[in-house]
Amino acid sequence: MDENLVLKEKREIEAREDSDKTIDPANLEMFEVARKAGVETAFDRLLRQEPKCPYCYTGVSCRNCAMGPCRITARADRGVCGATADVMVARGLLRNTVAGTASHVDHARHVAIALLQAARGEAPYTIRDEPKLRRIASALGIEGADTMPVMELAERVALLALEEIGAAHANGGRWLRMHATQERLETWSRLGVLPEGGMLPVLEGMHRTSMGNDADAVNLILGCIKAGIADGFYGLHLSTDLQDVLFGTPKPVFSRAGMGVLEEEYVNIACHGHVPVLSEKIVEAAEALQEEAKKAGAKGINVVGICCTGNEILERLGIPAVGNELNSELVIATGALDAVVVDYQCIFPALTEAAKCFHTKIITTAPIVKLPDAEHVEFDERRADEVAREIVMRAIENFRRRDPGKVHIPGFSTEVLAGFSVEALLEVLSKLSPSDPLAPLVDSIAKGDVKGAVAIVGCSNPRVPHDLMHVELAKELIRRDILVIATGCAAHAHAKAGLMQPAGYRMAGSRLQGVLKALGEAAGLEALPPVLHFGSCVDNSRINQLLKALAEKLGVAIKDLPVAASAPEYNTEKALSIGTWAVALGVTTHVNPLPRVAGSQLVTELLTDKAEELLGAKFIHSSDPKESADMLEEVILEKRRRLGLPV
C-alpha cells in the first residue's frame, strides 16, 4: 500500500487544464460545448474519484468472501483467511484477467453461433470469404475441407468452435494448435498453462481465486497466463477467423476518422461496441433505408463507428470512424447523433446521461447489456435484418426531433487507410516478391531499414492524457525506423492524428520511409502509412498471425523477433488478458497506467522480470512516451543483437 502513488496521481490529474486532458482537437472543442449543455464526462468523474483508495489502487484489498472485506495495512499483514498482500494482488489480477478472457470468448461464441445459424439457413448471413473458411477447416483437420458444400463445412467449423470453447476436459485444442507455434506449445505445456478450451480457464480462474483455494502467488500468475492464452486463441483468433468468414477478410480501404465525419444534414447513427454481427446489419439497413431518411427531411443516412465495432465496419466497409472510447460521450454532445446503437463492451453507463441533454437515443441490443434510460431492441441473429431495420427506423424517426440549435460538429477529420489484414499485407508484399511475399519485409528487417515493429493497442483512459501516449509513442517509434501496427482505440488515435494515411510516412525515419514508399508504390499508393491499421481489439489475433509467419519464415521463436507491444492508455480487463497473451507469446509488452500490482513486490517482479525466464518476454511500464519508446527500442535492439543483426 503506497499512499504516495495515489496522492501523486491526484496532484497530476487535478493540475491538468483541458488542453492537458486530450490531444484530440475535437474533444478539446467539445469540452466547452458539453459543459454548457450540462454533459458530464469521464474526465469530470475521474476528478471526483480523486484521491483513489490506496488499497484498491495497489491491489492489497480483497472481497472474495464474507469474512472480509480485508486489506493489508500497517496493523494487518494478512486477511482474515490468511491471504497475504501477494495473494490478494495475484488473486485480483487473475479475476481481472479472466474477466477479459470471458469477454472475448463470449464474443467469439456469439460469432460462432451466428455462423452456425447462417450455415443452417436460420440467420440471414452469407459466407463472404469461402476460401478462408476452407483454409481454416483444413488447418483444423476437417476432412473434405476442400470439397464439402460450403454451408455444410461452415456448420462443421461452427460446431467445432463451440465445442472447443466449451471443452470441459482435455481435448484436441485444435484452434490453439492452428495458430500457435510449436515452440510456444512446448513452452506452455512445460509450464502447465495450456488451456483446455475457452471457458474452462475462466471457470478455473474464478474457482481458484475464491476463498480457501490458491494461495501461491506464482501459481495464480500462471493462471493469468493460461487465461491470457485462452483469450488469444479461443477469444481473439476464433472471433477474427469466423468474422472474416462471415463478413470478408479486410482489404485496404480509405475512409475518414474524427468527429468531423458527422454530417449535419444526415441522419447520423453511431455503432458502438465490438461485434460486427450487429453493426454489419445496421450498415446494410441504413443503405436500404436512405429514401426513408429523405422522407424525414434528411439528405440520407450517415453511419459512423465508435470503438471496436467502429473498427470492424471501417476495415471491411470503409465506414468512417467518429472516435474512440473517450470520444463516446463528447460525440453525443455534438447534438447531431440521432442514435447510438450499442452491442457490448466499453459502453460507458453514463452515455444515457449525456443523451438526456440532447435528442439522441441510446439503443441497447444485447441481453447482457442493458442501461436504465436506454431503449432496448433485443438483437437476435435469426432476426438480424428485422432488428437492424427497426433500429435504423428509430434513428430516422428521431432525426425529426433533433434541435438544430444544439448541433455543434467540430470540423476535424483525417484520411485513414484501414483494412490491413495479414492476407492484405501479403498481397501488397507480393507485388514486390510474388513467389516469396515475406522476403521484402524480412530483408528490410535484416538490413535495419525496418529496425523492428511495435504493436500499439488498447483503450483510452482519462487517467492518461487522451490519445497522447498512443500518438507520441508512435511518432517516437516510427522516427526511429520502427514500424507501428495498431488496433482498437489506439488505432482511432493514430487515425485521427494522421498517422494512418499514406502521407503520414514522412513522419517516419528516413530508412523506414524508404520501405514504406517502396511498398506503397507497389500497391499503387503514395506510400504505406507508418502506422498500419490492423483492426479491432480482437484483430490483435492478426498480429500473432503475422509474427507466427515471420518466426516460421526465419526459423526462430516469436520471442526472438525484434518486436514488442504497448497498451499505453489501457483501461479494460480485456486489455490485461490480451497483454498477458502477448507476453505469453513471447512479446514484451509495455503497459500504462500501472496495473494494480504495486502492493506485491513478488508479483511485480514476476511480471516485470522473472516472466522473461519463463516466457522470453515480460511486462514493462512507463507513463512517459519518450521513455516508453526508449524501453521498447531497447527491447528491439537486444533482440537484433541476439539475432546478429546490425543495430
Add this chain to the structure above:
Amino acid sequence: MDENLVLKEKREIEAREDSDKTIDPANLEMFEVARKAGVETAFDRLLRQEPKCPYCYTGVSCRNCAMGPCRITARADRGVCGATADVMVARGLLRNTVAGTASHVDHARHVAIALLQAARGEAPYTIRDEPKLRRIASALGIEGADTMPVMELAERVALLALEEIGAAHANGGRWLRMHATQERLETWSRLGVLPEGGMLPVLEGMHRTSMGNDADAVNLILGCIKAGIADGFYGLHLSTDLQDVLFGTPKPVFSRAGMGVLEEEYVNIACHGHVPVLSEKIVEAAEALQEEAKKAGAKGINVVGICCTGNEILERLGIPAVGNELNSELVIATGALDAVVVDYQCIFPALTEAAKCFHTKIITTAPIVKLPDAEHVEFDERRADEVAREIVMRAIENFRRRDPGKVHIPGFSTEVLAGFSVEALLEVLSKLSPSDPLAPLVDSIAKGDVKGAVAIVGCSNPRVPHDLMHVELAKELIRRDILVIATGCAAHAHAKAGLMQPAGYRMAGSRLQGVLKALGEAAGLEALPPVLHFGSCVDNSRINQLLKALAEKLGVAIKDLPVAASAPEYNTEKALSIGTWAVALGVTTHVNPLPRVAGSQLVTELLTDKAEELLGAKFIHSSDPKESADMLEEVILEKRRRLGLPV
C-alpha cells in the same frame, strides 16, 4: 456507504471475550493453547482487520477496470465509467456469485472426469451404486439405461455430464430438467434465467460485469439468479449424483464429532476440503497401511475429516468429524495431527503458518490450490491409489517427529448420526408406509406435528460467534416443531452440539418429538435426531431432491411448501450462489452476516422484497438467533396458511 455499520461491527467484535467467540468448548480450550504456541487464528486476524473499509463493506467500490479503482462517496455518485452505487453493488454480487458457481461446477467436472476415467478403466474407482447410475441415466433419457453394460453406461453419463457443463449454446439442459420441477422451469424461462450449461453463466457473468457492459442492476441480479441455478443443477446435483454413483449413496451411519476424535497414540490424518475423489482414497490407503503405522510406533492410523470432505467421508464411511472451517487452525494446535491433506475450497492459507509451530505437514494436492510452505503431492485420479499411499506414508513418517510434549487434545466429542440421503430417508419412512413412503411425512406436516422444515447450511465465519447461530437457531426451530436439515459447516456445528444424535430429539417440541420417535423406532433407533445430517455443501442438492418429491406428491410448487433455509454464519462465495439457487427454487433464505448490498437500496429491495414477486421467495437477514427463528417460522406459518393447513 454507511460508516456506522462498520463502526458498529468493530465495537461488537472488539468487545468479545474468548467465550463470546465460539460455543465449541474444544475451540475455547484451544484458544489458550494456540496463543502459547504462537498460532494466530482467523479470530485474531479479524480483529486486526477492524474497522473494515466502509466502501467495500457496503459494496460501493469497483475495480473492474483501470480507470478506477472507484467508489461512491459524498462527492462522487458515479464511478469514472458512470457506474452508480446500484451498478457497483450488483456487479460485485454477480462476480461473487459466479465465483461460487465456478467452484461447484469445477468440483462437478472433476467428479465427472473421475467417473469417465473409471468407466474407461483408466482410474482405480468402481461403481458402488449401479442402481443409481441406471436411474440417473434413465432420467437423462439415455436409451438402454436398464440393460447397457455398467461401465459403458457410466461413460455415457460422464460424457453427457461434461457436455452439459461445457454447453456453449442452447442445449437440452438434461441435468437441469432431471431435477427441476416443471413449474420452476417455466418460471425461469419466463425470467430469461435458464442456464444453458454449467460454465456459460460464469463466462457470461464475468463478461457482463466487465467495464462497459451491463449497467442495469435488475438485469445484473437476474444474472445472479441464472448463476445460482447453474450452481444448483450443474454444480451441486451433478456432483452428488456422480459421487453417489462412484462412492455409494449415503445410509445412516453413526460416528463422532468434535476435536476429541483425535487419538493421541495414533497417526492422525485430517482430510480437509470438498471432493471425496481424494479423501475416499486416503481412507482406503490408511486402512491398508495400518501395519506401517505400527512399525512407526503408533497404534494405527486415525483418519478424521474437516469441513465438507469431512462430511463426505462421514456420511459414506463413518469417518469421525474433527471440526468445521473455524476449527481448522485450532485443531492443528493440538499438536496431534501428523498430516492435513487438502483438496480445494475453504482451506485457509494461514494453515501453513499454524503448522509451522508444530510438526504437522500440510499436504496440498490440487494443481489449482498451492500454499507456500506446504508439501505438494499432486493428485491425479488415474494414480489415485499411488498418490493416496504416498500421502499416508508421509503422515506415518511424520508421526515419528511428533513432540508428545506439545500434544493437547480437548476431550470433547459427541455421537452423530449422519448419512441422510433422500434414498435413506425414504427407506426409514417406508418402514411406516411401505407403499407410499412420503405419506407419513406429509401427514405429519399436514397435521402440524411437523410445522415445517428449515435447512440450516453454510460456513462458519469469525464475524459471527462460531457455531452459535447454527446451534441456537436450530434449537429455537426444533423447539417450535420445525424439523431442521443441515449440511456443510453448519452440520458440523449441530453434530458437535449433540443435535444430530438420536437422544437429541428431546430438545424438540413435543409434537416434533413424537414424529422423531415414531420414525426412529421404525428404523430401530431411539429416535431420529431433530437435526438431520444431509451431508456436505454440494449435498444441498439432496434438499432440492426432497422438496421436489414433496411438491410433486402434494401437487404444489416448492414455493408453496412450509419450508425455508438459512446460512446464518455464511462466509464463502459458494454460499452466496447456493443461497441464490435456494431463492430461485422458491425457498426463502435467511443469511447472516449481511451481504455487501447495503450501498444500494435498489438491490437490497430486489433481494429482500421484489424477489418474492418473481420467484415466490426472497432473502431475509437477522444476526440474532431468536429473531431469525421468528422470521423463519413466520415464513413457514404463512405458507401453511396459504395451503389451508392448521397454524
